[in-house]
Amino acid sequence: MPYFERKDTEEYRRQFDQAADQGSWEEAEDSYDDGFDELLADPQVEEAEEEPLTEEEEEALRQARKRRFRIAAGIVDLGGILIGTALILVLVAFLISMIRYVSSDFSRTFSLWQTRF
Secondary structure (H helix, E strand, C coil): CCCCCCCCHHHHHHHHHHHHHHCCHHHHHHHCCCCHHHHHCCCCCCCCCCCCCCHHHHHHHHHHHHHHHHHHHHHHHHHHHHHHHHHHHHHHHHHHHHHHHHHHHHHHHHHHHHCCC
């Protein structure tokens, strides 16, 4: 016994052809039944209707959004400070390295000038 029940395909073709002649594909799609709609639908779950929020609830939501935004801004500021501090330390290390290189280069250059040719 196959899993899906095979129905006459000519019957479905006629339904879609009739819908195409009438210009209503929605009706043809509604009349088509493949058996999956019942499997997906849960009869115990009812769609909840959203109730309008009161003024206090809207104000509480606004305050919560502001609080989250301030926290996110604080985290971004902290990250910027840490990255900036690390960048300054790296640049200071490069500057110290360059000063040491130049001072050692001056001493070599002047020692070469003092030797006789």
